[in-house]
Amino acid sequence: MNNLFDLTGKVALVTGASRGIGESIAKTLAAYGAHVLVSSRKIEGCQAVVDQIKEAGGSAEAFACHIGEIEQVDSLYGHIESAHGRLDILVNNAAANPYFGHILETDLSAYTKTVDVNIRGYFFMSTKGANLMKQNGGGAIVNVASVNGVIPGDLQGIYSITKAAVISMTKAFAKECASFNIRVNALLPGATDTKFAATLVKNPKILEQAMQHVPMRRVAEPDEMAGTVLYLVSNASSYTTGTAINVDGGYLIG
Template sequence: MTSSLFDLSGKVALVTGASRGIGEAIARLLAAHGAHVIVSSRKAADCEKVAAAIRVDGGQAEVRACHIGEMDQVQGIFADIEAAHGRLDILVNNAAANPYFGPIVDTDLGAFQKTVDVNIRGYFFMCALGAKLMAKNGGGSIVNVASINGVVPGDLQGIYSITKAAVIAMSAAFAKECAPSGVRVNALLPGLTDTKFASALVKNEAILKQAMQHVPMRRVARPAEMAGAVLYLVSAAASYTTGSSLVVDGGYLTV
């Protein structure tokens, strides 16, 4: 039986970047605990596979495509959610961009701009519009998926690491200002996780071997192991938790 602390029945949850990996795992778990989940990413067809699986398992899910790097789409998804549901209780900002892997000094303007547009501007306005909609109904919970790279920059991942540091600071800033309206804002800092997004690291044997030397648990995380942390942050169990950065990294930052 699901503990009442983790019961999300009646809650409307939006999860971005939910067509695969960590986002998919989060969407599935929130739905399993009773939330009506809006599965979102750039491509609706990819999201529909996840939503269909949720419905087969007895959950509630719908699809809304949104590229968070495009402001008109960001504004549109919140307008659509308010029109359809009249509320938003949970927002998980998981969609991210990492188009460049290489020396920071060789980062070109295109890669820089894309990473900033999605990981900083996109997250910022998703938080701003999400918090406003939540406040209309007494509050809600926002989780921004950052990264341990926001604390210790990843090798050859300069601009990505910089944007994830910004997400950590952003989460604290929103938490401080939105608390009076009942909106909690926290950050999740995953370690290396077995996803397509991280495949350049996970599938490279030499890089992976080197990385595991710095992870006390000596393994890569599964996406589902990030979903449990998000469930806590959006649930009643975390009712007094805001402005926090929850690290789920197998011990990497302790080394």
């Protein structure tokens, strides 16, 4: 049997890939043969990941893009189309969570930033990516959502709302893009040891309280998210679309 996880010849774009979960996903896709565009807001962090991928024998390039800025998204896709002429894999991982506090005290700035990146950014990254995939016979999109999209996180109201929207967006794109051989699925990470989740992970009191609701009683490492994404973008999941996979140590079991 052929290797179901082989991504040789595929062009993959991973946003928010300069660190954390995105970095692990980018390195994993490259290890299985994909040429990976490592994207995030700052080129320096992206280039550092690209250098590590190349040192390990993989193929990658860095491109700075803030997905909350439509002009930058257009520039990124213009580069992909001119340099590669195709996109086979899109992983929407970049996200914003600028506010940690009571929902009633959410100000307009925090609201706008969170929605612009987590909803508008994912939406237009997906429409542009899917249109490019459509021209080349199909592809796979994975949206990194969150368990907070199912059960709102404490003091993370607007972030949780946007992640619920990402889950719904995943299903809508999956339904309408299936005829183009484009599969769209979501990853729902639980508590993961990243800089993004530092408010939770680095606060012993909050962490202890949170772990009471996680049957595995520990925080995930970023690398523990990458295998699920590899499955969702590979031929191993060729009949899987519109699903949301929880990788949460059992948190959503209830």
